[in-house]
Amino acid sequence: MSNYKYTELLSFCEAVFLKIGCSATDAQCASRVLLSADLRGIDSHGVARLSGYIQLWKAKRINPQPTIRIVHETPSTATIDGDGGLGLIIAPEAMRIAMEKAAQVGTGWVSVRHSNHFGIAGYHAMLALEKDMIGIAMTNASPLVAPTHSLERLLGTNPIAVAIPAGEEPPFVVDFATTTAANGKLEILQRKGLEAPIGWIQDAEGNASTDPHALKKGGALLPLGGEQGSHKGYCLGALVDILSAVCSGANYGPWVPPFVSFLPLPENPVGQGIGHFIGAMRVDAFRLAHEFKTHMDNWIKRFRGAKAQPGKQVTIPGDFERVTEAERLENGIPLIEPVVKDLMTLASEMNVRWIG
Amino acid sequence: MSNYKYTELLSFCEAVFLKIGCSATDAQCASRVLLSADLRGIDSHGVARLSGYIQLWKAKRINPQPTIRIVHETPSTATIDGDGGLGLIIAPEAMRIAMEKAAQVGTGWVSVRHSNHFGIAGYHAMLALEKDMIGIAMTNASPLVAPTHSLERLLGTNPIAVAIPAGEEPPFVVDFATTTAANGKLEILQRKGLEAPIGWIQDAEGNASTDPHALKKGGALLPLGGEQGSHKGYCLGALVDILSAVCSGANYGPWVPPFVSFLPLPENPVGQGIGHFIGAMRVDAFRLAHEFKTHMDNWIKRFRGAKAQPGKQVTIPGDFERVTEAERLENGIPLIEPVVKDLMTLASEMNVRWIG
Numbered sequence: 001m002s003n004y005k006y007t008e009l010l011s012f013c014e015a016v017f018l019k020i021g022c023s024a025t026d027a028q029c030a031s032r033v034l035l036s037a038d039l040r041g042i043d044s045h046g047v048a049r050l051s052g053y054i055q056l057w058k059a060k061r062i063n064p065q066p067t068i069r070i071v072h073e074t075p076s077t078a079t080i081d082g083d084g085g086l087g088l089i090i091a092p093e094a095m096r097i098a099m100e101k102a103a104q105v106g107t108g109w110v111s112v113r114h115s116n117h118f119g120i121a122g123y124h125a126m127l128a129l130e131k132d133m134i135g136i137a138m139t140n141a142s143p144l145v146a147p148t149h150s151l152e153r154l155l156g157t158n159p160i161a162v163a164i165p166a167g168e169e170p171p172f173v174v175d176f177a178t179t180t181a182a183n184g185k186l187e188i189l190q191r192k193g194l195e196a197p198i199g200w201i202q203d204a205e206g207n208a209s210t211d212p213h214a215l216k217k218g219g220a221l222l223p224l225g226g227e228q229g230s231h232k233g234y235c236l237g238a239l240v241d242i243l244s245a246v247c248s249g250a251n252y253g254p255w256v257p258p259f260v261s262f263l264p265l266p267e268n269p270v271g272q273g274i275g276h277f278i279g280a281m282r283v284d285a286f287r288l289a290h291e292f293k294t295h296m297d298n299w300i301k302r303f304r305g306a307k308a309q310p311g312k313q314v315t316i317p318g319d320f321e322r323v324t325e326a327e328r329l330e331n332g333i334p335l336i337e338p339v340v341k342d343l344m345t346l347a348s349e350m351n352v353r354w355i356g
Numbered sequence: 357m358s359n360y361k362y363t364e365l366l367s368f369c370e371a372v373f374l375k376i377g378c379s380a381t382d383a384q385c386a387s388r389v390l391l392s393a394d395l396r397g398i399d400s401h402g403v404a405r406l407s408g409y410i411q412l413w414k415a416k417r418i419n420p421q422p423t424i425r426i427v428h429e430t431p432s433t434a435t436i437d438g439d440g441g442l443g444l445i446i447a448p449e450a451m452r453i454a455m456e457k458a459a460q461v462g463t464g465w466v467s468v469r470h471s472n473h474f475g476i477a478g479y480h481a482m483l484a485l486e487k488d489m490i491g492i493a494m495t496n497a498s499p500l501v502a503p504t505h506s507l508e509r510l511l512g513t514n515p516i517a518v519a520i521p522a523g524e525e526p527p528f529v530v531d532f533a534t535t536t537a538a539n540g541k542l543e544i545l546q547r548k549g550l551e552a553p554i555g556w557i558q559d560a561e562g563n564a565s566t567d568p569h570a571l572k573k574g575g576a577l578l579p580l581g582g583e584q585g586s587h588k589g590y591c592l593g594a595l596v597d598i599l600s601a602v603c604s605g606a607n608y609g610p611w612v613p614p615f616v617s618f619l620p621l622p623e624n625p626v627g628q629g630i631g632h633f634i635g636a637m638r639v640d641a642f643r644l645a646h647e648f649k650t651h652m653d654n655w656i657k658r659f660r661g662a663k664a665q666p667g668k669q670v671t672i673p674g675d676f677e678r679v680t681e682a683e684r685l686e687n688g689i690p691l692i693e694p695v696v697k698d699l700m701t702l703a704s705e706m707n708v709r710w711i712g
């Protein structure tokens with residue numbers, strides 16, 4: 001494990017995205033989104049995935065110079081076609097449109113088709129904060145999750161992020177997969193040779209499993225709620241799928257294209273690419289902004305100050321990520337050896353200088 | 357257990373609501389909302405709660421003749437003050453306003469303050485279906501739930517409902533508490549003398565408990581996700597609280613007034629009454645309505661037809677409630693003896709004729 005400076009990793013990512021034909025603006029945007037995951041401590045979604053995006057580009061599944069366009073709209077909504085581009089740049093553009101609409105009519109909602117993986121949902125939701133808006137971002141994803149009672153994988157980990165501005169307090173930011181555990185957590189157990197807790201996964205017959213490799217043997221991730229309430233996680237994952245893809249004309253359910261280039265695209269697609277759903281609501285569309293912020297501060301203080309279990313604290317969603325970001329901007333981003341090796345191979349393949 | 361005709365229970369509820377001073381229109385609306393819970397099999401939220409609402413009226417916590425008014429708005433949003441009325445009539449009015457705004461600008465979003473318990477969230481969300489809109493309804497509620505690591509009860513069971521229209525298929529309707537188990541399920545265990553599964557509740561020290569009476573001893577309901585992911589349920593419950601109350605100016609967190617009249621109102625309220633958040637989105641604000649419906653039908657068929665565990669089926673959210681409603685409209689609504697007794701006492705107190 002070694003630490004790498006944020007700015008150096010940013011330059012490296014930009015150089016790689018430029019090499020595949022992205023514009024300078026797009027290369028910078030994509031790199032920032034990708035590295036925001038590393039900064040915020042969501043290592044599974046950051047620079048470790050860079051070569052995955054490049055493999056998709058090699059397989060001609062990513063268009064580095066997309067023409068993103070609005071194909072349908074009302075004063076508060078739009079559907080955009082991402083033209084097969086990087087989700088990393090399409091989602092911020094969708095949020096820009098949502099915020100523009102919110103500035104005009106109070107809220108803006110953008111459903112996106114023909115996109116690809118967009119990095120961490122939280123990044124896009126947080127873009128709304130600077131304009132005193134509540135930001136919402138969700139996406140569907142490759143099918144790894146079995147709905148309650150299903151033996152088939154029909155849903156992705158379909159995350160939901162919501163960012164809410166406060167006054168003196170830092171913003172409230174939720175960003176979570178609608179499964180009990182994200183796939184990245186399973187990968188960590190695989191590397192460490194540990195068993196998975198009951199409730200994370202099922203085997204090919206639909207039985208609870210502790211084998212972190214169960215997915216490779218026909219198993220599936222389980223929706224949030226585990227045995228006690230997986231139908232609720234299934235509902236949430238389904239909602240994300242429908243808003244992201246049935247609304248926009250993207251692929252949904254088992255037809256969502258895989259993130260990895262070595263798996264074939266599903267046959268008989270029902271739409272184009274993967275889908276996202278992005279929203280922005282002006283807080284002053286509901287009450288005066290300073291009133292909203294004062295009460296949001298009060299909400300945060302009351303919850304953070306709650307009497308807690310011995311040695312524990314009630315945290316506010318976003319606390320961990322904010323602290324991690326400050327620490328990593330200061331001390332660098334820790335990358336494990338396999339990720340560094342992978343990036344060095346990528347650097348050599350793409351003829352881009354590696355760091356140092 | 358005896359069965360009662362829907363129309364007879366409806367007339368009875370209407371008579372009771374008229375007696376407390378509701379207008380004929382409001383009495384009819386409130387009764388329909390209340391009984392929709394019984395029809396859909398959510399017995400905890402139906403006519404069994406009628407006397408609870410009347411107790412609140414007796415305690416002067418419900419205004420039977422509210423002036424519901426918009427206090428803030430933009431083309432796609434409104435904040436309404438329910439004037440302390442029944443949530444059962446305020447929420448449908450909020451949805452009417454949301455739908456009117458959606459008709460104009462694509463979507464409509466209404467945050468509600470100074471309201472009371474609104475029955476089942478699903479009823480309000482489903483109002484949007486007849487206009488080919490996606491309906492959303494959520495509400496905060498009396499604090500019974502401990503956020504992750506908290507020993508204090510700071511959130512309600514804060515349900516979320518979303519109704520999505522399809523074409524030939526029945527609509528997709530989710531309606532769920534953001535806890536592992538709704539309080540009503542705990543009450544069933546109490547009556548039957550059974551233990552609660554691990555993950556539903558904690559005791560006063562924050563330890564997992566199987567005692568269905570733990571709430572009376574300082575315990576709390578647990579957020580959806582249980583030990584593996586209660587932080588996600590906490591996030592969801594918090595989102596509902598913030599959208600319903602910080603946006604509108606209602607009470608939030610531990611300040612939400614209790615549903616039962618024998619508990620005192622919290623001191624130093626931070627807003628007025630309880631809060632709801634209601635939304636409507638035209639499906640044709642994103643793509644042609646017939647395209648949306650065709651794909652929604654396809655989504656539903658694919659999921660319902662998924663390969664399932666032996667003897668099980670993948671169901672679509674709303675299936676159970678729809679089947680139950682058809683059956684109960686035909687055969688009547690089953691009421692347990694304690695509920696019937698309670699209603700007969702209410703009938704005599706209010707000088708309203710009981711059924712039969």
